[in-house]
Amino acid sequence: MIEAKTLPTSYVTQPGEIRTSSGKTLHTDEMIINMGPQHPSTHGVLRLEIVVDGEIIVDVIPHIGYLHRCFEKHAEHMTNYQQVLPYADRMDYVAAMNMEHGYALAVERMMKIEVPERVEYIRVIMAELQRIASHLIAVGTFGIDAGAFTPFLYAFHDREHILDLYEMTCGARLLYNYIWIGGVSHDLPPQFIDKAKEFCTYFKPRIKQFNDLLTFNEIFVKRCANVGVLPKDVAINYACSGPMLRASGVNWDLRRDDPYSVYNRFEWEPQVGKGEMGTVGDTWDRHIVRMREMEQSVRIIEQALAGIPVGNVQAAIPKRIRPEAGEIYARTETPRGELGYYVISDGSTTPFRVKARSPAFVNLSVLPEISRGAMIADLVLIAGSVDIVLGEVDR
Amino acid sequence: MLAVVWSALPIVFILLYALVTLYMEMKVAAHMQDRLAYMRTGWHGTLQPFADILKLLQKEDTISVAADKKLFMLAPYVVFVGTYGAFSTIPFTSLYIGSNIDLGAFFIVAVSSLVVVGILMGGWASNNKWSIFGAMRSAAQMVSYEIPTALTILIAVMITGSLNLQEVAKFQEGGIQNWVVFGGPMPLTQKLLLIPFTLVTFLILFIASLAEVNRTPFDLPEAESELVQGFNTEYSGMRFAMFYLAEYANMFLVAAVAVSLFLGGWASPFGSFMSGPVWGLFWFVGKGMVLVFLQIWIRWTLPRLRVDQLMYTSWKVLTPFLFVCIFAVGIILVL
Amino acid sequence: MTAEEIYKSLKTRFGDAVREAKLDARQPWILVAWNSMKEVALFLRDDPAMQFDYLMCLSGVDYNDGRLGVVYHLSSMVHRHKIVLKAQCTKDNSHVQSVSAVWGTANWHEREAYDLLGIVFDEHPDLRRILLPYDWEGYPLRKDFKVPEFYNGMKVPY
Numbered sequence: 001m002i003e004a005k006t007l008p009t010s011y012v013t014q015p016g017e018i019r020t021s022s023g024k025t026l027h028t029d030e031m032i033i034n035m036g037p038q039h040p041s042t043h044g045v046l047r048l049e050i051v052v053d054g055e056i057i058v059d060v061i062p063h064i065g066y067l068h069r070c071f072e073k074h075a076e077h078m079t080n081y082q083q084v085l086p087y088a089d090r091m092d093y094v095a096a097m098n099m100e101h102g103y104a105l106a107v108e109r110m111m112k113i114e115v116p117e118r119v120e121y122i123r124v125i126m127a128e129l130q131r132i133a134s135h136l137i138a139v140g141t142f143g144i145d146a147g148a149f150t151p152f153l154y155a156f157h158d159r160e161h162i163l164d165l166y167e168m169t170c171g172a173r174l175l176y177n178y179i180w181i182g183g184v185s186h187d188l189p190p191q192f193i194d195k196a197k198e199f200c201t202y203f204k205p206r207i208k209q210f211n212d213l214l215t216f217n218e219i220f221v222k223r224c225a226n227v228g229v230l231p232k233d234v235a236i237n238y239a240c241s242g243p244m245l246r247a248s249g250v251n252w253d254l255r256r257d258d259p260y261s262v263y264n265r266f267e268w269e270p271q272v273g274k275g276e277m278g279t280v281g282d283t284w285d286r287h288i289v290r291m292r293e294m295e296q297s298v299r300i301i302e303q304a305l306a307g308i309p310v311g312n313v314q315a316a317i318p319k320r321i322r323p324e325a326g327e328i329y330a331r332t333e334t335p336r337g338e339l340g341y342y343v344i345s346d347g348s349t350t351p352f353r354v355k356a357r358s359p360a361f362v363n364l365s366v367l368p369e370i371s372r373g374a375m376i377a378d379l380v381l382i383a384g385s386v387d388i389v390l391g392e393v394d395r
Numbered sequence: 396m397l398a399v400v401w402s403a404l405p406i407v408f409i410l411l412y413a414l415v416t417l418y419m420e421m422k423v424a425a426h427m428q429d430r431l432a433y434m435r436t437g438w439h440g441t442l443q444p445f446a447d448i449l450k451l452l453q454k455e456d457t458i459s460v461a462a463d464k465k466l467f468m469l470a471p472y473v474v475f476v477g478t479y480g481a482f483s484t485i486p487f488t489s490l491y492i493g494s495n496i497d498l499g500a501f502f503i504v505a506v507s508s509l510v511v512v513g514i515l516m517g518g519w520a521s522n523n524k525w526s527i528f529g530a531m532r533s534a535a536q537m538v539s540y541e542i543p544t545a546l547t548i549l550i551a552v553m554i555t556g557s558l559n560l561q562e563v564a565k566f567q568e569g570g571i572q573n574w575v576v577f578g579g580p581m582p583l584t585q586k587l588l589l590i591p592f593t594l595v596t597f598l599i600l601f602i603a604s605l606a607e608v609n610r611t612p613f614d615l616p617e618a619e620s621e622l623v624q625g626f627n628t629e630y631s632g633m634r635f636a637m638f639y640l641a642e643y644a645n646m647f648l649v650a651a652v653a654v655s656l657f658l659g660g661w662a663s664p665f666g667s668f669m670s671g672p673v674w675g676l677f678w679f680v681g682k683g684m685v686l687v688f689l690q691i692w693i694r695w696t697l698p699r700l701r702v703d704q705l706m707y708t709s710w711k712v713l714t715p716f717l718f719v720c721i722f723a724v725g726i727i728l729v730l
Numbered sequence: 731m732t733a734e735e736i737y738k739s740l741k742t743r744f745g746d747a748v749r750e751a752k753l754d755a756r757q758p759w760i761l762v763a764w765n766s767m768k769e770v771a772l773f774l775r776d777d778p779a780m781q782f783d784y785l786m787c788l789s790g791v792d793y794n795d796g797r798l799g800v801v802y803h804l805s806s807m808v809h810r811h812k813i814v815l816k817a818q819c820t821k822d823n824s825h826v827q828s829v830s831a832v833w834g835t836a837n838w839h840e841r842e843a844y845d846l847l848g849i850v851f852d853e854h855p856d857l858r859r860i861l862l863p864y865d866w867e868g869y870p871l872r873k874d875f876k877v878p879e880f881y882n883g884m885k886v887p888y
Binding site for chain 3: 064065068070072073110234236237238239252257326327328329331338340342344353355357361362364365366394395
Binding site for chain 1: 424427428429430524525528611612614615695696697698699700701702703704
């Protein structure tokens with residue numbers, strides 16, 4: 001058994017010594033400030049240990065694990081694969097549909113199940129609605145980090161409409177247990193399609209209003225431009241994904257480049273940051289990429305609503321989920337980035353190992369790299385632009 | 396005895412005004428954010444400010460063990476004294492001014508600097524790194540923005556010729572065209588030349604006064620998202636209520652200064668219609684509340700500036716503009 | 731490149747360090763010796779024909795028969811191909827060479843594998859626990875993990 005005390009870094013500071021948690025000693029003019037775990041702006045229980053020289057940041061050491069709920073250990077003790085789905089919901093509670101979609105996709109690929117077309121269309125509609133809802137939270141809380149309290153409430157107003165649509169379908173507003181392995185749990189109610197079309201026409205001018213209020217505001221642009229620049233090669237090396245990667249100029253979207261479900265039937269474009277207000281890959285780019293992705297999601301939803309076929313949504317749900325021994329890694333594009341499930345099966349009804357590769361965990365690891373040299377006020381914005389949900393980071 | 400009552404009238408006003416402004420802030424913020432605020436305490440939440448104050452008063456008075464007790468307890472009162480002292484030279488109406496000294500405007504600038512001392516005391520005595528950050532930023536911000544404020548006051552004084560705010564208000568009697576923001580009661584050519592500069596000066600005074608009161612877009616010292624309330628963090632209950640009251644009093648103070656110097660003070664905009672001592676109070680308080688409403692409106696619309704951008708705005712944008720205005724106004728007045 | 735070509739290329743270059751492979755699986759994997767992980771990783775990232783610049787996922791696994799494993803899912807943004815690498819070690823001697831100098835994202839993934847499974851990554855710049863408290867004892871994701879009775883005086887199972 002490897003003991004912690006035999007490792008090179010020890011957590012016990014000697015008297016007279018000031019050291020950060022990762023073992024680096026400080027110079028005399030530096031100060032350690034602790035932000036979190038309870039803090040109005042750290043988006044959950046995240047602790048940032050900041051080494052500052054005045055107002056300039058020398059180093060940031062994130063400490064996570066305050067919300068670790070042992071998803072992977074639970075998954076190994078479930079009686080069947082289906083029971084893991086509510087746990088997958090609760091990892092990223094803000095984008096629950098996408099989490100379920102990823103897991104269902106992984107198990108279906110392992111069992112070689114073909115789901116009906118109607119199920120694919122419903123999944124795409126739900127996933128894209130969830131993307132809009134999640135991005136609304138991201139941009140709303142980003143506004144609060146910058147000091148603008150009003151756009152947050154406008155964003156939540158629009159999110160209420162989406163949550164009403166979800167409640168109409170499966171009864172839940174936040175944690176759905178809707179996308180099952182092989183299908184979905186309930187078919188769409190009869191008024192869903194009209195209400196969803198109404199939502200799409202209602203939402204497009206709201207994006208413009210939000211942009212006028214916050215995104216192109218001179219003060220906001222000055223706060224966000226050239227802050228937290230993530231260069232392209234660093235982003236790829238640190239396996240960033242989602243809006244963080246696209247804002248750095250990399251045109252990579254899993255819905256187009258590693259296609260799954262029926263995304264290749266719709267016309268839409270991945271949004272890439274171009275450095276319009278500053279450098280490519282700064283926080284403003286990430287913000288505008290999220291705003292524009294919402295517009296593209298509305299496009300996808302409208303196309304899907306127009307072309308949705310009829311069918312039985314529960315036709316392909318297997319009675320017993322028992323994949324043959326093997327393993328698979330399946331990835332989908334959630335609002336935060338690439339969500340991967342690595343599932344190992346040993347031929348029984350219980351999963352042998354489920355590893356959830358969460359995008360927020362990986363995106364957060366690049367935070368120290370991009371915030372050296374920034375100010376504390378900037379660090380709040382940078383952490384907000386990474387768009388973390390601690391439930392997903394800690395699982 | 397009469398002197399005590401005379402000097403205590405502004406505090407009666409401040410207390411009433413604070414109740415109204417608490418309610419106004421809550422409702423204005425709510426309606427701008429597409430929601431209703433409190434609706435249950437009283438009709439549409441009108442009793443809510445009383446409930447808030449009652450709650451603050453009955454809270455436990457915690458002082459952290461490592462805090463510097465004397466400074467900690469003194470700080471809110473120093474802040475309030477700094478604000479209230481300046482209220483003594485504000486002309487509420489033609490018959491009432493706390494103390495009719497000839498140095499009114501200068502006195503206001505001097506005494507309201509005491510607020511900086513109070514904030515520094517509060518931040519330091521809390522023994523909390525975040526409070527110290529907030530206090531330092533606040534001190535830097537308030538001291539830097541005193542300069543544009545003083546320069547705008549200088550411009551108004553150049554036009555009206557007196558530092559005594561009661562004289563300045565009398566100078567602007569006779570209708571809206573005599574207000575300093577529209578050039579003052581000057582011959583027409585001078586007035587037309589002065590108007591662009593006085594308008595710009597009034598705008599700069601408004602911006603600088605937002606910074607003096609620590610409100611968004613300059614509320615970095617109290618930035619909730621970063622500093623958990625800044626220098627206020629360790630204060631609770633009655634002491635926090637004192638800071639809060641001082642902040643609202645300060646809001647009205649800077650609005651009152653702007654109104655007295657530029658918007659005619661207690662003079663009616665219609666000349667002799669609706670003028671007189673009682674009407675004067677109505678006009679003064681009304682104009683002050685319009686500016687307070689503007690401050691609230693801006694707070695809920697704009698994001699906040701970072702500390703170096705704040706400093707940049709003060710030293711490299713507002714002050715040069717004001718130097719140009721001083722020169723221009725001086726030349727126009729001499730001609 | 732297909733999985734066979736990648737395997738051949740690795741085999742010719744590294745010989746014995748490449749132990750076995752399962753190329754007919756749904757997602758073909760190649761098993762590499764634990765003490766040459768970094769060399770292989772550098773080659774895979776920098777070779778112009780391979781260019782595996784994106785480490786999608788790094789997972790630790792407990793195979794329940796005395797072996798611990800690390801599974802690397804790599805992909806290339808340039809060539810659009812993927813490959814899976816595996817490394818294995820025993821529970822008594824659970825060392826694997828770290829690839830955090832090759833892909834920056836491996837830093838946190840390896841910390842997580844160490845934290846939950848006890849796999850020690852040699853040459854890792856900062857190997858501490860990441861999800862569990864820093865003074866936790868035990869490696870929970872192992873199949874033979876027993877929940878401790880007390881942690882810092884608090885009763886653990888409730």
